[in-house]
Amino acid sequence: xxxxxxxxCVEGAYxxxxxxxxxxxxxxxGPQLAGYRGWWWYLVSIAAHMLSEKHVEAEALGRAAAxxxxxxxxxxxxxxxxxxxxxxxxxxxxxxxLWNAISEWGWAGPSFGNKMQEMQSLLSSKDHSDVHRGVEIxxxxxGARSIRPKEEGAPDVAWLSGNRAIAFEAKTxxxxxxxxxxxxxxxxKGHPDWLQYFQAxxxxxxxxxxxxxxxPTKKLHDIAIPxxxxxxxxxxxxxxxxxxxxxxxxxxxxxxxxxxEFTEVAAKFSEAMRVRKLNWEDAEQIxxxxxxxxxxxxxx
Numbered sequence: 001x002x003x004x005x006x007x008x009c010v011e012g013a014y015x016x017x018x019x020x021x022x023x024x025x026x027x028x029x030g031p032q033l034a035g036y037r038g039w040w041w042y043l044v045s046i047a048a049h050m051l052s053e054k055h056v057e058a059e060a061l062g063r064a065a066a067x068x069x070x071x072x073x074x075x076x077x078x079x080x081x082x083x084x085x086x087x088x089x090x091x092x093x094x095x096x097x098l099w100n101a102i103s104e105w106g107w108a109g110p111s112f113g114n115k116m117q118e119m120q121s122l123l124s125s126k127d128h129s130d131v132h133r134g135v136e137i138x139x140x141x142x143g144a145r146s147i148r149p150k151e152e153g154a155p156d157v158a159w160l161s162g163n164r165a166i167a168f169e170a171k172t173x174x175x176x177x178x179x180x181x182x183x184x185x186x187x188x189k190g191h192p193d194w195l196q197y198f199q200a201x202x203x204x205x206x207x208x209x210x211x212x213x214x215x216p217t218k219k220l221h222d223i224a225i226p227x228x229x230x231x232x233x234x235x236x237x238x239x240x241x242x243x244x245x246x247x248x249x250x251x252x253x254x255x256x257x258x259x260x261e262f263t264e265v266a267a268k269f270s271e272a273m274r275v276r277k278l279n280w281e282d283a284e285q286i287x288x289x290x291x292x293x294x295x296x297x298x299x300x
Contacts, residue, residue, distance in 0.1 A: 153190055153193075
């Protein structure tokens with residue numbers, strides 16, 4: 001319930017509550033205090049809501065969800081909060097990233113088309129290293145900061161934007177009749193920790209990380225079933241279809257905004273991305289559509 005008016009004493013109390021709750025949340029570090037930290041970030045969101053500090057409220061809910069405790073409920077609150085907040089013409093952070101990618105690939109000449117063809121060719125390959133490179137390019141089409149780290153324990157590819165990330169594990173060399181194994185799932189489930197350690201430190205904030213396995217098979221080896229929780233799976237064809245859409249949509253943007261300066265058309269470019277379903281949320285709808293789950297029990 002929102003405050004009808006801001007009595008100075010009441011407002012001061014909420015400002016103090018926000019300050020105290022944020023201070024506690026900032027100090028509650030480490031995985032062992034995740035639930036405690038999430039609770040205090042939730043209290044920050046309540047105080048911010050009562051002060052009509054929408055940006056702070058959204059940030060606090062996002063940080064609470066990033067702890068992984070009651071994340072689904074907290075993310076639902078965050079979606080409801082955003083839906084209820086009147087929006088101005090905003091420039092999404094992915095807009096400038098995509099603009100820079102198109103500029104790098106070329107507003108004119110054959111380089112852009114070559115890059116799009118390269119992406120689709122790589123994603124049609126069964127070789128996992130080819131797919132890594134294709135997914136890296138695809139991420140840039142959605143305005144993500146796309147990385148392909150080489151360190152041990154790192155995801156094959158990761159997309160990042162703000163405090164959100166999607167980590168990818170490519171198992172495209174498997175057969176459709178094959179199975180995913182325990183070791184492979186455990187490897188994939190370690191990617192959020194790697195990203196939190198090596199990437200979140202740069203922005204001094206926690207990341208909300210989803211992990212997607214690209215595989216022609218969704219079958220799990222019996223021993224792997226207990227380790228499937230929290231992972232998503234998509235077929236190579238699903239990724240290829242996402243890339244096909246991206247090629248058409250980004251090509252339209254390239255034609256529409258050729259010769260413009262980003263500072264002059266940023267809002268229009270951002271809106272054009274939204275209309276063409278090139279937002280982060282649009283990619284999530286496809287990539288996070290199917291959770292990896294255990295196999296149906298055999299009939300006896």
